[in-house]
Amino acid sequence: MKVHATAAIAALMLTGTAMAQTTVVTVPGEVRTYITEQEVPSVTYDGDIIVGTELPSSVEVHTIPSNDAYGYTVINKQRVIIDPHTHRVIEVIK
Template sequence: MRKTMLATAAVTLTVCSTAFAQSTVIVDPAPTGSIVLPGEVRTYVMEQQVPSVVYEGDVVVGTTLPETVEIHEVPDMDGYAYTVVNNRRVIVEPQTHRVIQILE
């Protein structure tokens, strides 16, 4: 009888802890591989009127754009530049032209 009660208690605890663990939610403020832009950078870039350049291939985070693609630095915000590629606004690293975020 005692073994049965202990076994039942062990199973109950295991099931309850598993159910509890499944209800835990972790919120990641930035999806993996992207950055959290300062609000003023996003606002500035979205307000600028610059021509779109045509780029053959997929433009995704991590793509390094050719040096021939003109980028525009964000004033007073070191480390942020942008351009418009295939009608999509992208944030790039000024030194490398690597896409760090695509604004939608």
């Protein structure tokens, strides 16, 4: 019985840690609109494009004139919102 309780507590602690590391960023609508209206060439990238992926510095990040907190690029024909300071993917626009 004691072993089961210890395992349950350990599982809850691990779940809490994983959840604490998840950050949800709400991107303003005008940023998404701006990005969808821009024509930039798509670059090819072999890795998975998912939220949290840090892109290599060789991937050009375009700026958004009205909001320097966000950047964007088009990878594998998908528009991607990027943190311009860390090159991490914030959102993949569907």
